[in-house]
Amino acid sequence: MKALLLTTTLLASTLTFANEEGKELHEESCVSCHGSEMYTRDNSKIQNHFDLKGQVSACANNLGTGWFPEEEAAVLDFLNTQYYKFDK
Numbered sequence: 001m002k003a004l005l006l007t008t009t010l011l012a013s014t015l016t017f018a019n020e021e022g023k024e025l026h027e028e029s030c031v032s033c034h035g036s037e038m039y040t041r042d043n044s045k046i047q048n049h050f051d052l053k054g055q056v057s058a059c060a061n062n063l064g065t066g067w068f069p070e071e072e073a074a075v076l077d078f079l080n081t082q083y084y085k086f087d088k
């Protein structure tokens, strides 16, 4: 079990490495209200990639991040790679 966990963590960090930008933007702006537990909660409203995109936009707009579409896309990609794993 521990070995499996470790492998998963290693794999996840290799994947995130490809998207440092999304990770950093997320850390800067998104963790003030909710951490990753929000993305893995049992009653998540997010059912697919489209929902996820909408929610990322909604939260980013609420916050007034002023992100460029590419920055929003980077965060979307980070969350999907790290937590949701939807097909696009």
Ligand code: HEC
Residues within 6 Å of the ligand: 026, 029, 030, 031, 032, 033, 034, 038, 039, 040, 041, 043, 044, 045, 046, 052, 055, 056, 059, 060, 063, 065, 075, 079
């Ligand atoms: C002002 C507080 C706040 C901030 C800051 C915030 N969020 Fe949220 N976010 C929420 C709340 C509240 C919910 C739950 C909404 C609901 O259940 O209707 C949520 C839900 C979400 C969800 C859906 C979780 C799920 O699976 O059900 C995602 C994805 C998300 N936020 C992404 C982001 C991103 C990306 C950012 C950074 C731009 C961000 N949030 C910043 C308050 C915030």
